[in-house]
Amino acid sequence: MSGPQCCTNPPTLDPNSGAGHVEKLAGLDTYIVGSPASNRAILLVSDVFGFEAPNLRKLADKVAGAGFYVVVPDFFYKDPYVPENVDRPLLVWLKDHGVDKGFEDAKPVIEALRSKGISALGAAGFCWGAKVVVELGKCGLIEAAVFLHPSLVTVDDVKEIKAPLAVLGAEIDNISPPELVEQFGEILAARTDVDGYAKIFPKVEHGWTLRYNPEDAEAVKSAEEAHENMLEWFAKYVK
Template sequence: MAGAQCCENPPVLTSAFGEGSVVESLGGLKAYTVGSPSRNAAVVLVSDIFGYEAPNLRKLADKVAAAGFSVVVPDFFYGDPYVPNPEKPLPAWLEDHGTDKGFEDAKSVIEYLKSKGIPLIGAAGFCWGGKVVTELAKTADYVNAVVMLHPSFVKLDDINEIKCPTSILAAEHDMITPQEVIKQFEEILSTRPEVESFVKIFPGVAHGWTVRYDTDDDAAVKNAGEAHKDLLDWFEKYLK
């Protein structure tokens, strides 16, 4: 089932990982931050169900910051990321952690960043976070560009409503958002020249490959790195 694929390869979470620091409240949320807050552009990374302490996600945050951005990885789950548990399966956990609440929290984080004088904001969402950044992209009020990476819960109608430059990085082997659906997303975007878009299906990879890869697997690291480069290229194009 799709939910099972979403739960594969859970990371070992650690609050101490990364070159940045954790702040107790940024727009109302605890967050991992890295990069100078005085920069003109910020990127908000919206995690998958495993939350903001995932080491590979923080590695990516550090990489994005090294490219010249201020980066924020909020704790959208308020200290309660998904932990595989037969007594509380994923559907039950999702009842308490809906993407609608994630969207509202993301708006608060972005409003805080703008209040600090950062004019350009990008958002990248992974799995669960893909739906959150899609909602952000439906208006010109919040973000200047978004990247969805192996998104979940995104519908065709959502793609029709997107207003800002959007990149979709998808997996060939994804039971949650299969490549046939990604191709439909691409078709819709191709009929909307007013919205800049980039859609790429990565061969040979599965859902979650950009942040839940084995760091000892050279091929997995390479595949994730290619997606990270595409993410950076997108934000370099629209946030600088």
Template sequence: MAGTQCCENPPDLNSTGGVGHVEEISGLKCYVSASSNSNIAVILISDVYGYEAPKLRKLADKVAAAGYYAVVPDFFHGDPYNPEDKNRPIQVWIKDHGPDKGFEEAKPIIESLKQKGMCKIGAVGFCWGAKVVALLAQSDEYIQAGAFLHPSFVTEDDINGLKVPVAILGAETDHISPPEVVKKFSEILSSKPEVDSMVKIFPGVSHGWTVRYNEDDAVAVKAAEEAHQDMLTWFQKYVK
């Protein structure tokens, strides 16, 4: 179960961010930021705070600027985790929003993207979203490459079942997927030469650092941007 660390440093959902737009894809609202005429998509799957998080949307814009059709689905149907709702702690909220549901809802979105002309699709998951990507990556039917950033819920069995290239970016201070867990993932992947992988643990950062960093902290911004670039480099290798 995800611990309280995944709920630290919530984003300011009252602020605005992003230059894209919201449209409906397969019955779900999605933030879409698209490079002109791109036929390669990257799905960004949020943490528990949902698809409206400004830094996540700005990251989608960065992905689009790199040449992709970036899509951020609202897998929570307008009901992201709210840390101010004391009657609904994360342990209760997650019962209504399991990653398995996200996996099932991701499949028709992927089909819709293919119908739009997308010839390749990558997916990156943040915390909660990493488990959805892990499930998608059990088959090459859905995505051609995946990335997990400060993952939650991902198990060794998930890693054993991966069928597509995956990058895993972990944090030095992470009670949910601590370095020893990420290193175990790396060991498993090292025994699977048929699945290319990249595993990296970032020093001096904590869970959520890629989408919930302090913009006034130059060190935090630098670490987040390094992770963003690593993710883009991975996709440029496998979904270009």
């Protein structure tokens, strides 16, 4: 997780981006978009740059457009990682924002969604967020999981997850390299109790699904392909 790719192309955060709104959910500021009448919800767990990243909110809006109620909580309590802050490098920041804390904070979010009438729930995690999502999946709290350029996720995690899992990895990734993603795929292919697959996207780097340049057509195309794969997985299992 300490590799430089976690810190490249940081987004320009915008608290006003997206078509949704921010409200409290289980005590956390949460970007919410989609019909509250839907009984299907998707939890998006951000990378270290947090829930105000415009591309993340744009993706949340897209998922909502497919008929889901979408929530993107601020698991960092207004304290996302800032690469320019040389006094607080990533490993120091992570001490304040460990994935174990994210997992504990996610559980009441899920409880709140269930209390609203959500009967089917999927979760997608980006980088840091993938480790939170795998823990939710290991506890049986979600109906489907997607990892996008995960970090911190282990082979044992994938062996233990109880939710159908899609792993979307990058060819150029020193955090979850293709060899590891391939291992994830082999484990999922061998399991008979849960569906899953792993896919490696060529010529893209860690972070490509969120930290792409909207003016780079090839980058947008690769990101959107991953987004569509995620939506297809949720359409299959969150219903």
